[in-house]
Amino acid sequence: MTTSNNFDTDVLVIGTGPAGATAALALATYGVRVKMVTMFNWLANSPRAHITNQRAMEVLRDLGLEEEVIRAATPWEQMGDTLFTTSLGGEEIARLRTWGTGDKRKGDYVQGSPCTMLDLIQPEMESILLKHAAARSAQVSFNTEYLRHEQDAEGVTAYMKDVSTGQEYTVRAKYLVGADGANSKVVKEIDVPIVGEMARAGTAYVIFNADLSRYVAHRPSILQWIATPEAGFGEIGMGLLRAIRPWDQWIAGWGFDMAKGAPDLSPETVLQKIRLLAGDPELVVDVERMSTWYVNQAHATEYSRGRVFCAGDAVHRHPPSSGLGSNTCMQDSFNLAWKLAYVVKGFASPSLLETYTPERAPVGKQIVARANQSRKDYALLKECFNFGNGVDTVAKLLDRMRDPSPAGVEVRLNLQKALEIKNFEFNGQGVELNQRYESSAVVRDEHDGHEVWAKDKELHLQATTRPGAKLPHAWLVNESGLRVSTLDVVGKGSMTLVTGLAGQAWVEAAQHLNKPFLKTVVTGAKGTADLYCDWQAVREVHEAGAILVRPDGYVAWRQRDAVWSADEAVAQLQQALQSVLG
Incomplete structure (x- = not known):
């Protein structure tokens, strides 16, 4: 092990996702030497994260990227109402005003931030972050596999491999940032505790191209929940059509029973599912990719060991519900980057870096819980639909929802309650902006006392x-x-x-x-x-x-x-x- 102080870079970042790219961008912006590597040939190869919340947009605004992101994204006003419908072309059951666009909440969002929410898929976000990181002198290496590292009192020696040639070499850095995703090699190596449950539910995702504008243009929405008995399996109990690009590129999603193995993703089954969700038996579909992913509910209780720090999905693993994933990843790195920069430049003691875990680990724990709870909160909607208990066709579902008897009245009252609960997923401005840090990098005012929340702190910002x-x-x-x-x-x-x-x-x-x-x-x-x-x-x-x-x-x-x-x-x-x- 070398202990040479001839550093190749100040900070080595493993991973080019939202956490890694934001870390490299911020460090380069602050004038710190940074090198970012990925074992892959390019960036994210599927839409993955897409909701960009106000706090993430504030980070991008501070780093000078807001306008470019706005130009690339689906704008706030088109994120729209979330539909609950029997199919995209079929009869609607309900709509929920979401992402702060509704009359009751839009003022809260406008008052709370200079930035709106946007919808931008992860590959496009990553490319913007990486381009500007490189333009600001960050070194970026693709096809570069991280193998392991060794720490000493002065720095970190990372062992790397050039994937294309097989050649191994070392990189000497003052600090290492592991932003290498949910299967993080860095997290395993430094043995930070991960608590929770992995792969507790399964979902099939199909990316496809089809012109569905005739069903959406009059009611713009990036999420359409499809309530049919055929898609009624699992925690959510509905199928999903998510707009990747308005309104001709989509993701179709549905839950599957993991106990029965992998879902049937044969071309015939997939085409049938998409047509069922769209409500168009003749729909022309171009399927690009099929995959499965698993619902995790796990978070790290510590984010660092010595000179090694972890960020993003490496330390908080959860489903996309509530749209918190990439946003939290970017904020992890924004919190960490200025601290690394101040220590590297001699503005701060290395003890400043000890504030990273106490500030960000509680946030990671919170958003993992919130994302999973957002899935569980569909339970009351499923009770309203009553699939499997006599409701086995769309016609019977609509009869149940329109029943003029006292039983029907109760169903509709429960539907209202179910939609109100879903505000915690789709209008949770407080979850996104009410984060409070407690660490030695925050000097408390002894006269302030305990903060009293005037409104629900998950729904409403308290500035x-x-x-x-x-x-x-x-x-x-x-x-x-x-x-x-x-x-x-x-x-x-x-x-x-x-x-x-x-x-x-x-x-x-x-x-x-x-x-x-x-x-x-x-x-x-x-x-x-x-x-x-x-x-x-x-x-x-x-x-x-x-x-x-x-x-x-x-x-x-x-x-x-x-x-x-x-x-x-x-x-x-x-x-x-x-x-x-x-």
Whole structure:
């Protein structure tokens, strides 16, 4: 084992998925030498993840990719209502306003973030992330298999193999990031604990091309749940048609009984299933690919060992329900990247890296639970349909749903309750934006006490400047008269001290400390004018107070009361920075 300090790179990233590519992109953006490798010849080869939530879009906005992602994605307004129908061309049972597009929730989403949700399939997202990572000097190697690593006090020696030639070699790095997916070799090697259950249910997926615009254009929706006895198996109990590209490329999905082995994916069966779900017995279908995947419910309780850190599906494994997968992967890396950059550059002590697990592991645990619960929450819908209990045809299902008797009234009331429960999957803005960090990189205000939630914290965003929360979005106005978000004036790799016009003491304190990573934003000043008074309404601190925001947009520390003395501001700010950065 070599212990040479002649490093080939600062950070070696294993994997080019959303976690790996975001890590490489952010590190390269921050001026850190980074090398990203994958054993494959190219990026994701199937649509996989597609929902891009507001927090992931904020990450992309900070990294300068938002506009390009918007151009490539299905826009928010076309993500639309989620249908529950007997077939795509058949009679509908219900619709649910989803992804924050409904009248009751759209205002929450618009108020909560400068970014909307979007739908972009994983291969296209990965290509955008990778292209810009490489353009910002990240090294990228395909056909490069990670074999193992050895750690020492100064760095990590990774053993690699060129897949095309079979040649083995080593890469010397200061840190290693394992973003190598649900079968992570890195996770196994460092032996981090994984708790939960793998492969608890099975699903068949078929990617196909067919023009279904006549069924969808008048009611745009990326998800269509098909309720028929033929697709009634499993936890969800419905078939799925998911739009990959509006409205001519799709995924058809249905559950299968794992106890009976692999599902029948013969061409005849697959064509019959697709036509059944579409409700068109003559539909012309071009099948591109068939596969199976399994529902996991597992998460790591620790994300690192020494100089090796893991992110993404390597540490949280769950179904796509609630659309949390790639979004959480990207946020893992955004949390980790600035910490690695600050340690590599000497801005922070290596102890800062110890905050990664306590901040992100609870998030991973939460989203694994939420995604699996979203599947289990279909139980009441299945009870409404009552498949297998006398309801064995679509006609009988529709009779049950339209029954004018008291029994029918009860079914429809239960349908309403079932749809309300599904808001936790399809309108869970709180799950996406209410993450709270607790670690030494967050300095608690002893006067804040325990946070009280005004509304359900999974459904509704509660914006706050409490340390450990994401900085609230509010519109400011720049020198050109254009709106800029509070999230736009922080981040970009810097720690940001936010104060108001009365906070001159804080401005002087930041100038006195003269840290290369610290910038100051004075809200109300020219370029950051609070003309709407939006920021004043949500900042929760005195105008002469201050908020210290980390590069990832999370509040590290705040002084709620006014400070007028520059000496006092220097002492408080210096102590806060030392606490956060070690």
